Amino acid sequence: MPAEIKGLNEECGVFGVFGAEHAASLTYMGLHTLQHRGQEGAGIVSTDYQTLYQHRDRGLLSEVFADPAELERLVGDGAIGHVRYGTSGHNSIQNVQPFLYRFHDGDIALAHNGNLTNAVTLRRQLEDEGAVFQSDSDTEILIHLIRKHIQSGFINALKQSLNEVKGGFAYLLLQKDRLIAALDPNGFRPLCIGQLENGAYVVTSETCALDIVGAKFVRDVEPGELIIIDRDGLHVDHYTTNTQLAICSMEFIYFARPDSIIHGVTVHNARKQMGRLLAREHPVDADMVIGVPNSSLSAASGYAEEAGLPYEMGLIKSQYVARTFIQPTQELRERAVQMKLSAVRGVVEGKRVIVVDDSIVRGTTSKQIVQMLRRAGAKEVHLLIASPPFRFPCFYGIDVSTRAELMAAHHTVEEMRDLIGVDVNAGYELVKRIKENVKSTNRPGALGGIGAFGGLFDLGELKVKHPVLVSGTDGVGTKLLIAKAMDQHDTIGIDVVAMCVNDVLAQGAEPLYFLDYIATGHNDPAKMADIVAGVAEGCRQAGAALIGGETAEMPDMYDQDEYDLAGTVTGVVEKDDLLTSDQPQAGAILLGLASSGIHSNGFSLVRQILFKDHQVDLAATPAKLGGQTVGQAVLAPTKIYVKPVLPLLKDHLVEGVAHITGGGLIENLPRMFGDDLQAQVDSSAWPSLPVFDCLKELGGLSDDDCWQTFNMGLGMILAVQPDLVDQVKSRLNQAGEACYQVGQLVNRPAGEEKIVIK
Structure with missing residues (x-):
């Protein structure tokens, strides 16, 4: 990986406490609650107001502290901790935080969640000035900047350094007699403050870590703030006032635990609302809704409630496998999906299943989930995503370093559907898209809706004594090639209706109902929906009900982006009012x-x-x-x-x-x-x-x-x-x-x- 982007792999969790007995044990508990934020390394540094003590290693928290003696050795009333993940070539002990630096004028421990976007430039400048780096993490840059400005005093040096680093960061610093927290000017990464019953303060990435240690939520750390906690309590300072809150949307979509609250919004409620909105925008005719454990369960339940469908447990997650998109190589990511998830055959077999997932990043998980459900006997698999397409890399702390890794950056929704393997459901997507247009053409006599084997019309609704039905059928011809060349497909539907209804009008008939037929090489729901929207507009102009139609996917007859369009109308006229060629007279x-x-x-x-x-x-x-x-x-x-x-x-x-x-x-x-x-x-x-x-x-x-x-x-x-x-x-x-x-x-x-x- 190029040096310029190696620091993009720092999505982590931090926890700090000051003024509490057994601070290291409380930090261990808090980090355990934050384990979802990083699973390849963990560490804790504690202070007894005289000395800083450290233990860190690769692996899960329980593995790092498998020997209870390691935790017992971290004595004192203050501590900070960190959980992280690594990427290929960087999962080494040197990169596991918190870092501990011992200087003649005082020791400092540092933990960081986020990413510095100017890390390469700053590192090169510092190295040219004589700085020696012990790791390849951008976190270490802050310490060298502080030492560069230390003559002005530690807090002033810290403020000056925080104004030099750019990007997303939530820092915890521990000195022997105080804990310091700092958040970037945009608040990309979450950071909050809690208080224990004895008055001790806790600072951590998510409020769920406050709950586990019995701390009461005080407030979120605001962008640009410097929080200093010492024996005299909590002090709020600022290193900049040029701030604008812009919390990372992926915290609400994927990273944070559902029980956390970020800037007043419960993550579970946010995800549930995403699911509700998804159900309104993309209704699907199915038997059940299932979520992809664990970050998608809230959105899936919101979808099910809004859609009035059963919410089932169709996928089971092994809780002992790391997050798949954080795995260092594609091969490991694919294997991890198979280890991580299992389909519940007894739930999904023979059923039309809606799968709600929170996001598509590389597409690894989505593709295998669809295959897994089909192997388990699902009759249909409808994959719905509760967030917008992830098209651009993040430079503030998510393990997605280039656009090349992002499926949505290089493929349309239709192409992603093909790659993931859900193109067989394109017909259902089309039905969903056109329902409102079809509904808008209703008129007296039209019965039912789309989706049946035939369109229905009740002639009893007509006030005609001796009705004669007049039918017409036509197509649009090679005008379709103009629409294709312009990539404009929302007007040719009007054409096909017009050609038919004008014909039956010429015999005196009022158009009653219309049926369309679209033959294509590939069912692109967006394009087909545009065509049908035009058909519906034509029907509205003619006063005819669009009561049915057919979309035939025939790749052996048409190229992928080709289609043909035809339609049929039925009108009615009183027999005595039928226009025939013997009626016009000379002189007309x-x-x-x-x-x-x-x-x-x-x-x-x-x-x-x-x-x-x-x-x-x-x-x-x-x-x-x-x-x-x-x-x-x-x-x-x-x-x-x-x-x-x-x-x-x-x-x-x-x-x-x-x-x-x-x-x-x-x-x-x-x-x-x-x-x-x-x-x-x-x-x-x-x-x-x-x-x-x-x-x-x-x-x-x-x-x-x-x-x-x-x-x-x-x-x-x-x-x-x-x-x-x-x-x-x-x-x-x-x-x-x-x-x-x-x-x-x-x-x-x-x-x-x-x-x-x-």
Whole structure:
């Protein structure tokens, strides 16, 4: 590991007491409660007001003090202790704290929780000035700085030194007649003060260590404070007032014990609230909730309570294995997970299991937990994390020194799901994501919710005497490739709804319900949810209920990031109100409703012109597009005409409707009326849309090419008797719909086409 980051491995626990009989024994008890903060080394230094006594070694506290005589030798009424872990190449006795230094003017013991970010620079400067280091821990730097400034007195030297070191630190210093505590200006590491019944003071990393020795909590040490405890009591000083509290979030997420209180917040309650919020943000249909022992149990219980699911003990932890992400090598971390956790087969077998974990760091534990539960027979495994993605290294005292070690730094949530092995549950994630969108489309007649084998609609809710069901189905075509190129998937769902509902509207029907179908190479829940959000928006615009759909994952047919989209709508119309081609009569006026752009047809030609023939940048903003990018212009969603047009149909003001889709005006307008009629269209009657002008110019298209391919600015055309035109135009304008009188129907001359565009 490079020298610049070797000091990043100092997440530890400290405990100090002054003025209490058997101080070393109390410190032992306090360190035992803090053992979760470090399990590879421990030590205690005590004072009898004359001499400092030390014992330290590698291993757990119980191993370091396996011989009771070692603890008995640490006499006196004051003591400080430390538990730590080491990393590869640094787990040596020289790095085990507290450090003890013997000087001619007095001995000093030092314990440190945290990390100094300027350690390399300071160490090099001190070595150049003659300092000799006995360890490779950044903790030792403080002592050398103090000695450098000692001529100004110990406390002044300490203050000056604390202003020179940068980073996260909670220091305990023990001299023969006093205990001193100091916290960094941001309070990254927790440190609190308690008091025993006899008045003696305790300073420690977590309040749980106060409880074990019977000390009453007094207060937290504040950033920038210097706490001095001697025979006269407790004195509060400051080495800086330039402070801002920023406690490390990992204390609440992972490090601290659930029964500890940090700055007034009980860790258990904080984690439980994380679980509740997780349940609101990521609900899952499952049989039970289990937590990953021990730091995730609180969050799991909060999730279970919020979700109304049973909270079960599906994983058992061996209490004799060190924390896995603190292990020095990846191989040891992987083995440690297997030693540490076991799945309870009788609980999880055949069940849909939600596993709540506190965080994902390297991903070692998460992957093996999923595999373990599957081997134990879990039917489904849903892994949920109670904290945000851990993407950046910590430089203030956590054993994560580079981004290379962090799974979330290099992978999206979807990629992490694949690596961990929970991608089979992506469908359930998608269901969860789209529930609210589906719910927003409800209308009278829609029954149930998503997740059943079929969508349900109660026709009895309709006030129709002789109902005729009208169904339409369509897709979005190669417009999907534009959405893919722009990585924008929240509007093409509107397109697929529009293509269907506008078709059934053209026969006089009111859209009732819609079903979508998405085929993909890889079920990316975020992308699929965006698509369905667009479908739901289209359904809301059309007044149709989204009552079901299907997402088919077919990696052998589609590349991983490819998908296709189609939909089906069912509408209803009174039999007598059904629009047929024999209804429009000669003399009817043709009213054109403005389109929003290309809509969803002709994209093979669009792509040929823009990207194959001319390599146009989607982000380009040609002057002719009036500030729009090319991508925005071509991806503009298809307009849905249901709400402005349907009331006109129900009031019998319209006798024919043409939806202008594939084939343009040339093919679609003649579908509205009989063979004995001709539509005469005045192309100057409505404004030309810039996007069509650009395509015509770039592609060298003729007028006939355009009329046979594009809607040319009209998405729907209505046939209206002359005496009703003003009324229809007025109502369309009130509905915010741009409407143009574009032509009329006449008796068709022999031998002429059904449509003439002038």
